[in-house]
Amino acid sequence: xxxxxxxxxxxxxxxxxxxxxxxxxxxxxxxxxxxxxxxxxxxxxxxxxxxxxxxxxxxxxxxxxxxxxxxxxxxxxxxxxxxxxxxxxxxxxxxxxxxxxxxxxxxxxxxxxxxxxxxxxxxxxxxxxxxxxxxxxxxxxxxxxxxxxxxxxxxxxxxxxxxxxxxxxxxxxxxxxxxxxxxxxxxxxxxxxxxxxxxxxxxxxxxxxxxxxxxxxxxxxxxxxxxxxxxxxxxxxxxxxxxxxxxxxxxxxxxxxxxxxxxxxxxxxxxxxxxxxxxxxxxxxxxxxxxxxxxxxxxxxxxxxxxxxxxxxxxxxxxxxxxxxxxxxxxxxxxxxxxxxxxxxxx
Amino acid sequence: xxxxxxxxxxxxxxxxxxxxxxxxxxxxxxxxxxxxxxxxxxxxxxxxxxxxxxxxxxxxxxxxxxxxxxxxxxxxxxxxxxxxxxxxxxxxxxxxxxxxxxxxxxxxxxxxxxxxxxxxxxxxxxxxxxxxxxxxxxxxxxxxxxxxxxxxxxxxxxxxxxxxxxxxxxxxxxxxxxxxxxxxxxxxxxxxxxxxxxxxxxxxxxxxxxxxxxxxxxxxxxxxxxxxxxxxxxxxxxxxxxxxxxxxxxxxxxxxxxxxxxxxxxxxxxxxxxxxxxxxxxxxxxxxxxxxxxxxxxxxxxxxxxxxxxxxxxxxxxxxxxxxxxxxxxxxxxxxxxxxxxxxxxx
Numbered sequence: 001x002x003x004x005x006x007x008x009x010x011x012x013x014x015x016x017x018x019x020x021x022x023x024x025x026x027x028x029x030x031x032x033x034x035x036x037x038x039x040x041x042x043x044x045x046x047x048x049x050x051x052x053x054x055x056x057x058x059x060x061x062x063x064x065x066x067x068x069x070x071x072x073x074x075x076x077x078x079x080x081x082x083x084x085x086x087x088x089x090x091x092x093x094x095x096x097x098x099x100x101x102x103x104x105x106x107x108x109x110x111x112x113x114x115x116x117x118x119x120x121x122x123x124x125x126x127x128x129x130x131x132x133x134x135x136x137x138x139x140x141x142x143x144x145x146x147x148x149x150x151x152x153x154x155x156x157x158x159x160x161x162x163x164x165x166x167x168x169x170x171x172x173x174x175x176x177x178x179x180x181x182x183x184x185x186x187x188x189x190x191x192x193x194x195x196x197x198x199x200x201x202x203x204x205x206x207x208x209x210x211x212x213x214x215x216x217x218x219x220x221x222x223x224x225x226x227x228x229x230x231x232x233x234x235x236x237x238x239x240x241x242x243x244x245x246x247x248x249x250x251x252x253x254x255x256x257x258x259x260x261x262x263x264x265x266x267x268x269x270x271x272x273x274x275x276x277x278x279x280x281x282x283x284x285x286x287x288x289x290x291x292x293x294x295x296x297x298x299x300x301x302x303x304x305x306x307x308x309x310x311x312x313x314x315x316x317x318x319x320x321x322x323x324x325x326x327x328x329x330x331x332x333x334x335x336x337x338x339x340x341x342x343x344x345x346x347x
Numbered sequence: 348x349x350x351x352x353x354x355x356x357x358x359x360x361x362x363x364x365x366x367x368x369x370x371x372x373x374x375x376x377x378x379x380x381x382x383x384x385x386x387x388x389x390x391x392x393x394x395x396x397x398x399x400x401x402x403x404x405x406x407x408x409x410x411x412x413x414x415x416x417x418x419x420x421x422x423x424x425x426x427x428x429x430x431x432x433x434x435x436x437x438x439x440x441x442x443x444x445x446x447x448x449x450x451x452x453x454x455x456x457x458x459x460x461x462x463x464x465x466x467x468x469x470x471x472x473x474x475x476x477x478x479x480x481x482x483x484x485x486x487x488x489x490x491x492x493x494x495x496x497x498x499x500x501x502x503x504x505x506x507x508x509x510x511x512x513x514x515x516x517x518x519x520x521x522x523x524x525x526x527x528x529x530x531x532x533x534x535x536x537x538x539x540x541x542x543x544x545x546x547x548x549x550x551x552x553x554x555x556x557x558x559x560x561x562x563x564x565x566x567x568x569x570x571x572x573x574x575x576x577x578x579x580x581x582x583x584x585x586x587x588x589x590x591x592x593x594x595x596x597x598x599x600x601x602x603x604x605x606x607x608x609x610x611x612x613x614x615x616x617x618x619x620x621x622x623x624x625x626x627x628x629x630x631x632x633x634x635x636x637x638x639x640x641x642x643x644x645x646x647x648x649x650x651x652x653x654x655x656x657x658x659x660x661x662x663x664x665x666x667x668x669x670x671x672x673x674x675x676x677x678x679x680x681x682x683x684x685x686x687x688x689x690x691x692x693x694x
Binding site: 099107109167170238254262268269270271275276277278279280281282283284285286287288289290291292293294 | 446451454456514517585601609615616617618619622623624625626627628629630631632633634635636637638639640641
């Protein structure tokens, strides 16, 4: 066993605090990663507060992990010691169902293994995430990291990056298209970067005019303030090919459905805890689509990282010491971060 | 002016009764159709009862019209006197917007002209529908009718047929696919016929076991009773490529979303007057789509009729005299028709 340490939640209401625990020795297909950086995802907060109802403690959050390989198992072929490596939301799956075989491990029919707050396939070993010094993972669920990027800006690509890249690719966003991004946070700012990079014309929908300068800097052509729905409808109704909605807080989806053109598509990547109402006429008139998307499989996550390396895309981040994690949670809840906290696990 | 007669509603609560009115003389691009048959669509009842809030009276309903051409304008090229002709839900549109130019007249950006309870493009002339002896319509909005079909079974194709044909075609339903049809009424029974004809394996979801024999006769492989959601989920969760939901009455869409496979699509063609709740997790987990579809444009309606001629597909109907229209409305409201009333306008 490998002794390590990190930050854990010990119950659903208290702060995170230092925690000592062990990782398994690498098995033949495993790699040991010394973690350099780990992003702070809003879902870490949901999990720690047990807002999804399945929390187990102590819980070491973190699924936006990058670091260096320091040890490899005897059968490892994808990595050598010294390589950069990343881990996202998943560390295993059944590997045999139709979805796994097609590379959609996030939809494993037998249940994928989350990077933390989950059980390994043995059914008993708990998983601990990236708010820690090291992690041991099968090379099949580890990602190759482009060497030309600023490593700390890569960490959040493992969740915020793939969550937005995947639907934009799946629904074929590209040149000549008008794309809306709802919400400019960790996910939204990456959606703007990708959609712009794919050649689309991007509008950011936000309640906060203060983000306009950032929206334009990130690649948007315009910012639309949503506080006056009637006015915004007048300008934008029927204009958009594709809208990606990154907002988890309850909000009216019907407004955005009206922004779509005929055959337009709106995709949700946030999970509101109150089920939204849909005016069915907003789908029927114009043959419109409302869909959902969940992170991405391992092959597409690798594709996204390679794309980011080629096009020099990283996240906009604020680097902090792990000891400030509770402050980072507070500020994330207040949307007071541009646009992702990243823990400096070497500090 | 051409004197004619039909059945009209004179207010939103009373019965339909005989009504005398006039049609315009055919203009150069118009044809005069002596109506043989007109289908009774559930939306005729919504309109007459002013349930969509835009009723004007007297109202002559009817948008599933077939008959014979008895007079043509000087520029008409598609029809000669004696031809069969049909009229569906639309009799005109702006013809210049992007949707019209692409053949999607049902989504005309400047407002299409409904076959009844609408205003012609002159902004003043009211339109009257097919519960009448004749109709005058631009040849551009008249359909050619295959001569090999039993004419009275063709009438409901103009609405019930195209409403189900269009989404099944648009989303590429075909061999090897598992398709669900929710509701076995006027729309549902045509969805079963088309999906089966396109090579899919069809399951009918209904509350009523009494329809099982019919479902199988129409082309379904099985009938699933929806009165016990837990049991039906056990059997059908994650199994369907495509579901077409033809039910207008409020019902839980989340049950059906769970029947879809990864990347499965559910399309609504009914318009519930209570906006449904969507559990967003049912879209996100499995990258599923909820969409809507509205009748079809003129080119696709013609394609559908041609397909029906080639494959000998008509609607299952119950032929009645127009004088029994009020009884037909009552029985339609009670789902007591297999599967569409058609008025015999020659009787």
